[in-house]
Amino acid sequence: MDIADQKREVKSVKSIPIISDLVKDYFDGDLTALGGVKVRQPGAEFSQEVWKAMRKIPVGKTWSYADLASRAGSPNAVRAAGTACARNLIAPIIPCHRVIKTGGALGNYGYGLEVKDWLLRHEGALK
Template sequence: MSPPEASRPARLILSRLDTPIGEALVVTDEDGVLRAFDFADYEDRMRRLMRRHYGEQPIAEGEVPAELVHVFGRYFAGDLDALDALEMRTNGTLFQRRVWAALRTIPAGQTLSYKQLAERIGSPKAVRAVGLANGANPVALVAPCHRVIGANGGLTGYGGGLHRKRWLLVHEGAHFAS
């Protein structure tokens, strides 16, 4: 099932960006606004998510917009708030978009459990649904799903791999159970 035409950008551009934790995939629209961020070793999953959100719309290869190169560079250099004002556009269900918006309210260096995130969006019994929405997040790092950890303080799954989740949390100064 394709998303409504009104939510589909005229054009999607896939770019690649070197980061300290591997090559990132950056998908933007014709306005240079971020639509997806993932890691190259998970490209198949990213493309599945893009098809789910945008149908069979082709994705052209291109360059990462200079503004995004600058913002991601600042984040990886230690400016942990650099991504906070970055514009992103996502498709997804209303519930998913609520979860992804709530992820952006978790400050760098802090973590929440899935239950706490469910409570934050006003759906305290929707812990499993929050976990599924977290796993379907197309804009990892910008909607910082890596900041969601298990109720026991331990690391749980991360679409980019637990080694990246650990690196990101250490980079941000977050405390978690090893």
């Protein structure tokens, strides 16, 4: 799948054009462009911890949902970590696409598995 086939364009928002530029830079190959963007979204305390932990997943790497739960401070809360991934409103800034199942399967992704696969290949996490 070619991500260009998605027919979505990055649109500038007058109040935050820098974000649009950074998203464009990311898709143009600057894989670290989104790393410094400060964000906050509404959610439960554990979801906040999960989203903070996700921001620490290096470009080109993946963590399992179990890894994510552990790094968010609750190793037994694997399903809750998955729920936090599903509720992430600001992908790929909070890179939920870098979270996969323990066995290596991609798991779910709100924008579809083809997009998740493309993002991971774009970042070099999959060959």
